Amino acid sequence: MHERADQAAQPRTVGELGEDAALARILPRLRPADAALLGPGDDAAVVAAADGRFVVTTDLMVHGPDFRLAWSTPFELGWKAAATNLTDVAAMGARPTALVVAIAAPSSLDASVLEGIADGLRECLAALAPGAGVVGGDLTASSVLTIAVTAFGDLEGRPPVTRSGARPGDVVAHAGARGDAARGLALLFDEATDASGEPDSAAVDVLRDRHPDLIVAQLAPSPPVGAGVAAAAGGATSMLDVSDGLARDARRVAQASGVGIDFSAAALGPDVRLALAGGEDHGLLATFPPGTALPEPFEPIGLVTDAPGRLFVDGVAIDSAGWDPYSGWDGRAG
């Protein structure tokens, strides 16, 4: 009884705690980055960049278009915020070293949500990018929970692998899931919303039991981050993170490199349409010179052709399609 009374007296929301006290609950949950020469607590952090350059990418995750609190746990939000940025670093052929994380949170948000996000960030880094850590951040107020992650990487002396180096004759290869995250999202929209279309948290628990792999693929993906360095070291001529769907992202390589990409239907798996259109798997799409021994876990899925900016499946031209945050979001949160 005493314990319950004590808990009730403790501030629980971010607004009750204020910025400094909320940060004091988050920071101890994070592990230092090996590359941090000066970590959180000052105006800025100082991070090692041994080869005299650093790779940097930034992404926002917004309640509504990018996640639903009724579907994702706070741990999964932190995990996904880290994972999606780590793959952008990996897609340059770099080893992730550090993140900074800025969060805008409603005053009414329970502080345990921030703790869960911190736990998810920490465990995702430990799993996908050992040695990388959070070196700084910001916490401010907003009516919409928003997580802004900026991630850094070390090219370790190698040139960056861009989107523009694919050459006709190269092998098109892919590492990671194809369509699992989209199947998970379709399940959530089809079976974890109520009659009015609002996310239903009870239904998610049922889905997690029935389709654990697909739901986790959507809510807390584990993309092949280490494959980025392997691809660069193995001679990749181009590479990118597949966030908006294989077709839409492959067209970006095709346009940047001035080449065509011809997918092999047989290599894409049983559901070619899903493999090409499904977003958010965050696999790595790379091209390699013909005859290259593909590094694990890359698989050959097509060939680079000389038809600038165009996509094909077994030689037949296709359109690209994929996620756009404006056409893809109906304005709901939940």
Add this chain to the structure above:
Amino acid sequence: MHERADQAAQPRTVGELGEDAALARILPRLRPADAALLGPGDDAAVVAAADGRFVVTTDLMVHGPDFRLAWSTPFELGWKAAATNLTDVAAMGARPTALVVAIAAPSSLDASVLEGIADGLRECLAALAPGAGVVGGDLTASSVLTIAVTAFGDLEGRPPVTRSGARPGDVVAHAGARGDAARGLALLFDEATDASGEPDSAAVDVLRDRHPDLIVAQLAPSPPVGAGVAAAAGGATSMLDVSDGLARDARRVAQASGVGIDFSAAALGPDVRLALAGGEDHGLLATFPPGTALPEPFEPIGLVTDAPGRLFVDGVAIDSAGWDPYSGWDGRAG
């Protein structure tokens, strides 16, 4: 008449344009960074870090707690988003080199607002950190306009100047405005809101005519970014960016360094209370060994004492007070 018909047919909102077309209107307005080895357009950018380290800081600006669209022009939003991050880099004694900028914008936002933000970012960089530039970013949907900036700097071989190096006997010095931004904000709240407390854009125009310096100090400040490198080169023992008010930020130095800070009332100017409490001036507070010739435009404003974590004015103990995003925001936007 033809021209008008053409204009009406062109997409104008961010939602009508979509992510790629909106980015295509922003990116050409930015200038490349001297340090950019690979700029926007790939999964990540590559930035030079000549001395094998980089300084990094991140900050969110959210519609409501951090700005009002009825008060600030888009240009001013971009300018302030850059300026506040540049001073955090400067406060480490580093030269700013690059920014990444992530924006979450409502679908209904006119694309010209994003163009104005880009113009403000560009011109602030040109004015306060020549050679620095935007190297990457993200654009996504949200019901609340949110600007996340992460800024980078080059220590040029010097050790970073932290908050923890102040020693008893050091001179306390300050560069920049003291209280102007807070006076501007008070004017806006007092004279540019309507009877129900909502921001009134017409009244701002009147205020801009009557108090141009104070309104600009709040909406588009020009902090002494270059003074950061000068302080570091001139022997500063500690330094920080004064964002939450001189008293609250000085206490951070006092706590991190285990010292006291005794301000001179005469040096703080005619309104000591305003100088100590007013936030958002983004001046630089630094300490220097006794006898140091202070670099321009630093002015002596007090002395470091041996009373750990405590603040004084002419030897009399004071409390700190300043901005907290949770206690300081009433939930309104406008």
